[in-house]
Amino acid sequence: MSDTIPLKKPTNFIRNQINTDLDSGLHSSVITRFPPEPNGYLHIGHAKSICINFGTAKDYDGWCNLRFDDTNPAKEDIEYVNSIKKDIKWLGFDWNGEVKYSSSYFNIFYKCAEELISKGLAYVCFLSADETREYRGTLKQPGKNSPDRDSGIEHNQTLFKKMKEGEFIEGECVLRAKIDMSSSFMCMRDPTLYRIRFETHHQTNDDWCIYPMYDFAHCLGDAIEGVTHSLCTLEFQDNRRIYDWLLEHLDEFKKTDRPHQYEFSRLNLEYTTTSKRKLKLLVDSNHVSGWNDPRMPTISGLRRRGYTPASIRDFSERVGVSKVNSLTDVSILEGSIRDDLNAIAPRSMAVINPIKLVIENYPSGKLESLKAAIHPQNEGMGEREIFFGRELYIDKEDFVEVAPNNKYKRLAINKEVRLRNAYVIKATHFETDEEGQVKTIYCSYDSDTLGKNPSDGRKVKGVIHFVESSKAISAEFRIYDRLFLDPNPAKFDDLSSTLNPNSLKTKYGFAEPNLSQAKPEMVYQFEREGYFCRDSESEGLVLNKTVGLRDTWNQ
Ligand code: ATP
Ligand code: MG
Numbered sequence: 001m002s003d004t005i006p007l008k009k010p011t012n013f014i015r016n017q018i019n020t021d022l023d024s025g026l027h028s029s030v031i032t033r034f035p036p037e038p039n040g041y042l043h044i045g046h047a048k049s050i051c052i053n054f055g056t057a058k059d060y061d062g063w064c065n066l067r068f069d070d071t072n073p074a075k076e077d078i079e080y081v082n083s084i085k086k087d088i089k090w091l092g093f094d095w096n097g098e099v100k101y102s103s104s105y106f107n108i109f110y111k112c113a114e115e116l117i118s119k120g121l122a123y124v125c126f127l128s129a130d131e132t133r134e135y136r137g138t139l140k141q142p143g144k145n146s147p148d149r150d151s152g153i154e155h156n157q158t159l160f161k162k163m164k165e166g167e168f169i170e171g172e173c174v175l176r177a178k179i180d181m182s183s184s185f186m187c188m189r190d191p192t193l194y195r196i197r198f199e200t201h202h203q204t205n206d207d208w209c210i211y212p213m214y215d216f217a218h219c220l221g222d223a224i225e226g227v228t229h230s231l232c233t234l235e236f237q238d239n240r241r242i243y244d245w246l247l248e249h250l251d252e253f254k255k256t257d258r259p260h261q262y263e264f265s266r267l268n269l270e271y272t273t274t275s276k277r278k279l280k281l282l283v284d285s286n287h288v289s290g291w292n293d294p295r296m297p298t299i300s301g302l303r304r305r306g307y308t309p310a311s312i313r314d315f316s317e318r319v320g321v322s323k324v325n326s327l328t329d330v331s332i333l334e335g336s337i338r339d340d341l342n343a344i345a346p347r348s349m350a351v352i353n354p355i356k357l358v359i360e361n362y363p364s365g366k367l368e369s370l371k372a373a374i375h376p377q378n379e380g381m382g383e384r385e386i387f388f389g390r391e392l393y394i395d396k397e398d399f400v401e402v403a404p405n406n407k408y409k410r411l412a413i414n415k416e417v418r419l420r421n422a423y424v425i426k427a428t429h430f431e432t433d434e435e436g437q438v439k440t441i442y443c444s445y446d447s448d449t450l451g452k453n454p455s456d457g458r459k460v461k462g463v464i465h466f467v468e469s470s471k472a473i474s475a476e477f478r479i480y481d482r483l484f485l486d487p488n489p490a491k492f493d494d495l496s497s498t499l500n501p502n503s504l505k506t507k508y509g510f511a512e513p514n515l516s517q518a519k520p521e522m523v524y525q526f527e528r529e530g531y532f533c534r535d536s537e538s539e540g541l542v543l544n545k546t547v548g549l550r551d552t553w554n555q
Pocket of ligand 2: 037
């Protein structure tokens with residue numbers, strides 16, 4: 001990457017459309033919106049949508065509204081409203097003005113419905129849910145008109161008012177747009193605009209017992225807010241017909257600069273689900289510890305795992321914007337966090353599978369204070385104090401009795417290895433426990449090798465990490481693997497059948513003493529082990545593995 005040429009964002013069909021609209025003078029600024037339904041926590045797919053909506057508006061000096069699409073009170077909760085606001089801010093974006101709610105436009109929506117009825121373009125329909133399905137027809141067969149379709153404007157005005165006043169029971173009737181029961185787009189076969197729900201709403205309490213459908217509320221919300229480019233995912237492609245039809249048939253919104261909808265592909269990530277319904281099931285059935293379990297693909301889960309906002313924004317750039325649905329490789333997401341953490345994470349040493357190592361020619365009771373770089377490529381981050389003494393911990397994996405070959409770079413009997421940031425040691429013998437497992441390794445050290453090679457020209461190739469035992473602090477390490485066994489869990493109705501039973505492994509080991517100062521969410525690179533983040537929800541030192549040092553998915 002050259003540092004003289006500024007990185008230009010790659011163009012995409014959304015930017016092309018915006019450029020066309022600005023060049024032609026159709027719009028003079030760009031206004032987008034992010035419209036989450038507050039029925040769950042945001043996930044990595046939403047993060048892509050947030051980066052596209054907020055990011056595009058920002059790039060064009062426009063703005064993005066946060067509008068809660070709160071038209072289904074049965075599934076919504078204020079807990080979700082709050083978590084969504086928090087996650088967007090954490091990702092580094094800010095919405096324009098106050099948070100908006102579809103529910104604050106309920107009066108306007110109601111008037112729009114009245115306008116459609118008065119134009120003979122909407123009617124109250126009493127077909128049952130089953131009958132409605134039957135009347136809708138199929139992709140091959142046109143639908144049939146509802147018996148209520150031509151029941152007269154005044155009659156419908158009265159009925160709609162009664163719906164609003166609670167004179168019908170839930171499911172007894174709905175308001176439908178009168179479009180075309182033989183349209184090749186199923187969603188245009190007289191779509192439902194309003195339904196009855198006797199539910200208390202988190203914003204409007206018991207003011208309403210009729211609630212607008214997404215297709216009705218969404219385009220009107222966009223038009224009310226003067227949104228120019230309404231960016232959503234591909235599954236709404238057909239619904240664009242209703243979007244346009246409604247705005248074209250309402251006097252106030254039928255303008256040349258009215259909003260238009262553009263669809264991009266959803267993010268689907270391997271070994272992950274981005275269905276809020278399925279994520280909620282995982283939480284409700286205690287397969288994970290909560291929405292912010294570090295194995296969850298939620299923004300709060302990724303955050304607790306050690307992902308940074310910059311890495312998620314970078315990931316969203318890397319996957320780009322397209323109109324083709326695909327399954328994205330997890331290693332792209334991991335590449336983004338690895339690149340970010342490699343540049344910013346302080347280095348440290350931790351021993352995850354500890355085994356005692358005694359340096360027999362090192363004086364008992366002596367403790368040395370040594371210096372090590374916090375980041376070898378960034379001197380400005382300074383140095384940290386590490387300790388060296390007669391008893392240390394190293395990782396079990398770094399010792400074998402007999403080296404398997406000449407290339408073996410770790411510790412073995414009669415073999416030398418460097419202890420990272422300290423001296424060269426040589427293993428002499430070891431002790432085992434009753435089960436024959438190595439319990440303690442005994443070594444000698446070369447006191448003339450601190451920060452330099454052995455003076456007689458001996459070559460020591462291997463480097464292993466350690467912590468000094470009297471100063472080390474105990475730590476719990478949580479090592480995560482994919483939550484699902486199948487790369488495409490979307491094909492399972494019951495996700496529990498593809499859950500990875502080993503998605504969390506807990507280990508108890510030791511870390512450098514300065515880790516006691518680690519703030520929650522702080523990420524360290526434990527040399528040779530990977531990136532670890534201090535858990536924000538635990539007492540004591542609990543470290544969540546964010547990602548390994550290298551991509552090991554395909555090994
Ligand atoms: P539900 O599954 O409950 O219908 P949803 O996943 O569509 O919800 P919303 O809260 O309606 O979630 O989504 C808000 C916005 O985020 C929408 O514009 C939607 O298109 C977008 N979005 C949701 N999931 C993804 C995804 N996987 N990739 C990209 N954008 C997404
Ligand atoms: Mg949705």
